[in-house]
Amino acid sequence: MTAIFYISAAIAVVATFLTITRVNVVHSLLYFICSLLATGVMFFVLGATFVAALVVIINAGAIMVLFVFVIMMLNVGPQSADQERARLRPHVWIGPGLLSLLLLIELVYSLGRYHTGVTSGQTVGPQQVGTALFGPYLLAVELASMLLLAGLLGAYHLGRGVMTFMDRKP
């Protein structure tokens, strides 16, 4: 089981790397879904079965579909990929890479100073999560629902007018 965890972790990292390096946005999207699925496996292995399901259904399933919709609406074609390729010259990677490397070193260094132990390997099932959500986190859940509502309204409001513009476009 541990091996599965590491394999899926490796897949996730590689897929994520590919996500950010691809010039075709649909490819990137697919790699990211791949990364998400790998993450779902990791969750499952860690015993978080509920979020493993969530990640597949909502993240990979719903949110990514939104991206696909938008990409379709924007109608980005091959010229976009060329543009992306032109933008991704090697030197643009240097700064962010260094920055991230520094952060990673710091992270590793500071994690290395503490040995917090291992994960328990016990499954924390949907029941427990549900009890927690509608117990102590009830208020937060309400707030999350408000947030979603706000997101809905915001998206609706912002999206108005765009559709008509899209329709007119040949």
Add this chain to the structure above:
Amino acid sequence: MILAGLLIITAGGGILAWVVGAWSERACRWVALLALCADLALLIFVWVSYSASGGALMEPPWLLQIDYPWIGPLGIRFHLGMDGLSLLLVTLTAFLGIASVGASWTEIREHVPAFHLTLLWTLAGTMGVFLALDLFLFYFFWELMLVPMYFLIGIWGHEGRVRAAYKFFLFTQGGGLLLFAGILGLYFLHARNTGVYSFQYRELLQGVASSSFAFMLMLGFFLGFAVKLPVVGLHTWLPDAHTEAPTAGSVVLAGLMLKTGAYGFLRFALPLFPNQSAELASAAMILGTIGILYGAFLAFAQTDAKRLVAYTSISHLGFALLGIYAGNRLALQGAIIVLLAHGLSTGGLFIVVGALQERFHTRRMDELSGLWSSIPRMGGVAMFLAVASLGLPGLANFVGEFLVLTGTFAVSPVLAAIAALGFVLSSIYSLWLIYRLFQGPERRMKEAPDLGGREMAIFGAIIAVIIWLGVYPQPVLTTAKPTVDSLVSSATYVMQAADEFGERERSPYEETGAPEAEYDER
């Protein structure tokens, strides 16, 4: 109850004036005026009954107190108290309040109700500052006084009002921050020492141990008040604010708001930190002396009449600072008289300049000249006030400045002698002002009316009080005496300051200790 009454009348009068103002501006002015007159009447009643009682007090030096719990858990109480010093300054507040309402009778034509609301709230804040005996409450009033003042300058001021209002607010708020830090530090220091969380003046008065932390706290108080006074170096907000403010604003600023700084020294900075103040006394006295001379020097340089008058405040309050930190009985009494006298004479000069601006729409001294022949009454009044301001004996300022210098001389003859040069420099700027405005060749100006009945009434009252303080200041001295006594008796800083200057071991009036009987001739 009278104390709360004062605040309620003033603040309530402001609201009433605002409400009534929607209906009639005239009524609004009258409401404001009557509210302040009621204050003044109340204060005179307090003073007379105090004098009639022969100065007997329940709990010296307090004449009146009220004390209600306010925010219990933090040890904050609504505690007001009035002693002789407060009485004098609150009376000055009411008096100058009346004068400034009178002075803006025709000057202010826009947003009249709001103007009177802000003016009266400023006055209420000032009174509160003079009365509060709870440090939190004190700070509350301290801020209450600033915010309306900011609007007073920013809305009804002259050309550069917005910038001046910002500058005023930044400086005073910076000072206020230090003051508040000092108050909180003292609060926690006191709590750590005694385990009691209290903002009560009386409890905090128990004394703080000598420590560098206490010195920092004292410095916080000192700087907070020094900005307000203003001590030279922190004074640059003053000329801008005074110049740009409307007449009433200038009168309140110079006549009252600067006094809150001096009052803060007398009421809080010195009694709360006697030892720490002693360490600072010589520096403060030197600053005061510099202020006297530098303020006078700057005043002379100005071409804007109002700015000139504004700079004179720095000079006059230098005397107050010198007297406060010289710290013996003479100097302290002198400083208190200086506060009153400066309020009257400089307030009066601001009203004169305001009246000029209302008539000629300029304050520039090179655009005005030879006004005496067209408006002789104003010339006479201005001459009187200028002469009072330069410290002519027989008028109020002289009594204060002379007492301050005599007291200072016992502590540091050199500083007293240098400060006495202020007599020369003050005469230069005062008479220069008169020369540039009222003397010299007549300029073709537009016809302007001389002082009318309303203005003459204001000036008449101011002049009468200045003469009274000049020839018979004894009632004021007697009223302030208990406060000064308690300051002197607790003031170790006096002796230390004297030591520091390496002068006489004791001044003669400290030795005699002024038996009580001497004060009974009234």
Add this chain to the structure above:
Amino acid sequence: MLSLLWLVPILPLVGFAILAVTAGQLARKAVSVIAVGAVSLSALIAIGITVAYTITAPAGTVYSQTLWQWMRVGNFAPAVALHLDALSMTMMVVVAFVSALIHIYSTGFMADDTGYSRFFAYMNLFVGAMLTLVLADNLLLLYLGWEGVGLCSYLLIGFWYRDPDNVRAALKAFFVTRIGDTAFAIGIFLLFTSLGTLNIPAVLDEISTYAPGSTLPTAAAALLLVGAMAKSAQLPLQTWLPDAMAGPTPVSALIHAATMVTAGVYLIARMHTLFVMAPAVLLAVAIIGAVTQLVASFSALTQYDIKRILAYSTISQIGYMFLALGVGAWAAAIYHFGTHAFFKAALFLGAGVVIKMLDEEHDIFKMGGLRHRYPLTFWAFLFAALTLAAVPPLTITFNSKDLILNQAFLSKGGRGLWILGLIGTFLTAAYTFRMVFVVFFGPAQSRPEKTPARSMVAPFVVLAFLGAIAGIPELLTAIFGSQNLSSFLRSALPGPTRDFPSADGPWLFQLIYVATALAGIAVAYLLYERAPQYTRSVVSTSVGSWLHRWWFADWGFDWLYQKLFVGPYVVLARINRNDVVDLFYKGLALISRVINGLLSSTVNGNVRWYVAAVAGGAVIVVGLVVIL
């Protein structure tokens, strides 16, 4: 009668109060009645008091009257109290009497001036302040009077305020005297701090316990001396007095000749014990007096303006009084003050008549031959001039000035001072009669039409007459040995320290003085009446013209002060108009504005830049956490 003393200073003040409150609303007649009435009544009471005092001197020869307690803080308790002794009484009666006469004169002189009421208000205030000064019982009240007269001097010099020159002169007078006043005030601080009282007799008592020449009396006396020097226009603070002639002539007569300028003399006489305790300062007084009178006499010789001649003459005569004080001839100084008050006021009033008749002409060389047109004025003027020059016939002997010179001669090491004084006598006679000859003799330069009002001539004649006969009491003493002013003053002031060894001494010296004075007159006659061309040729030589310009410009004092003090002060003030301290705060504002500019340039709207900043911040923060 003595209990009416308080009325003497109060009456003029009441007159001032009425005139000030009515502010020019009253008719001229009413103004005159109030102003002249108040001062005259005051003068009458003063005379009555003098009579009462001389008939039955009060116990201890001092009468004091406390009006009210001014203020009391600890033992700082100056009262508003009056102190009458022989000294203050002499001063009081002279001041009140001369004031009354000059007020009467002014009703004529100012008759058509628009500021009639204002003028009399100031004059009344002045008289009140001067009498307060004279009668004050403590130094603080004296200081009140002292400053009060200074203020009135300022107000009256600048009375015709439309001319900036007049106002400048007034300001100069006030500022210069204020410098002295400040020194005086510091002296008061010193005396109070050391002695614990300001009451003059108490101060003098206390001070006499100190060793002569010790620090306290010397310092205090020196400070008071500076005050006296400024007020009495003594070197080097004399520059304001000639300019003060910008005021109306009665003002010059009253304030800048008869009364206020002698306040310094009075102060030193009043505090004589203090000065005796400070021999060095007393010597300085004598030297200042002697030098001043000489310097001023030279300047007087060169002036064209009749009032400026008289002004320098006043400086010079007060120099004599200082000399007298310095050599310990207290009574002689006061005596000279009295005679000087009369004759110098008379000279000014005479000059005023002439100026008025010639339509504000001040230049003596544009006058001439006036003795035929105005004989009464001429004779009175001549009498006063003779008194000033100290010549027979009427002011025959023991003129006050001669008393002073005798004492100077007798005092220790005073021969040098005596010689200076003698030169001064010669010069005095010369410049006085230069003026007389040029104004009243010689060819007439104009044909004035006007006739002086009686109210102007009468006080003038009375004063000239009094000045001339003022020598008589002393003369009588010399002949009959009766009571005279000096011995009268002895109750308040110490007598002359030395006397001539033989009775012939005074007569011999008298001859010398008379001869000197006559020589001066003769020289003036020769140079200005008989042969003016000599004068012109002397002045036209290079040395002559240089000296003339130098003396004419008051020995360059004004120039020096302008360069040393006034100029730098004004220039510095102008440079610093915007307050150098504010630069600091302006700098703060600038710095925060610069920082604001820098920071707001980082807010460039580029999302990726923001993210990079967040990441960089995270690197730093986490790095700090890791490292620390």
Add this chain to the structure above:
Amino acid sequence: MATIPVETGFIIAGLLFLLGLIGVLVRRNIIYILLAIEIMLNAAGLAFVVAGAHWEQPDGQVMYFFVLTMAAAEVAVGLSLVLQMYHKFNTLDANLINRMRG
């Protein structure tokens, strides 16, 4: 189920997060940026879940739930903004849309 060192989990989460960060920093196309943000959110969620698994508590998963909610809302609003942006400026380059600079 598997037991793994918590640090390892965190380092994986950190790696993912940093890749997301690099994505945001490198890409100029705003859709990529949104995508990279999703990566970072997901990485943070992973850290929560690892911690929750260590303590054997549901709180980590609860947090992931909230992260997910937020991500959903963000993507909804973000993408509609992208549409608006494309509408207004006809570009998806984040560098060219800097009108909100101070």
